[in-house]
Amino acid sequence: MKIEHMALWTKDLNRMKEFYERYFNASASERYDNKQKGFSSYFLTFESGSRLEIMTRTDITTSPAGEHFGYAHLAFSVGSKEQVDQVTETFRKDGFEIAGEPRTTGDGYYESVVRDSDGNLIEITI
Known part of the structure; x- marks a missing residue:
């Protein structure tokens, strides 16, 4: 990562x-x-x-x-759409807020958005 x-x-x-x-x-x-x-x-x-x-x-x-x-926000590249989905589910499972479900944005990113333990936004991208 x-x-x-x-x-x-x-x-x-x-x-x-x-x-x-x-x-x-x-x-x-x-x-x-x-x-x-x-x-x-x-x-x-x-x-x-x-x-x-x-x-x-x-x-x-x-x-x-x-x-x-x-x-x-911070953005972390995880390598693929599948990894974005998987990492998002790990955050969900571990009780973190999913602020934005995995999607392709208007500017072409495939991403999800989660909040860390302090509430800061983290983008999970390809």
Whole structure:
């Protein structure tokens, strides 16, 4: 298993993208927009191959209650759809909350979402 990416909510998506491009030599993906959800994001790839997703959503305007600017989730790549399903079931069996059932998202990820023991969101991806 490996960490697939980290994600941060931000008030100003373009400002944050330019910051990481400028100071950390990140390469930005095409901007992803989901107008129905008011969601936009970029994936920033670093020279090491590590990635950071920066995101904004129209209904997230303050912190720290609920979703907030800063840490949003960790994502772990497990290798296959079958593994996503299996790991999700292990979390379920062990009593962890399944915050999002396995599915293919609008931006092409096959993932599930679970909450760790502190309630932080963890994406389980291919």
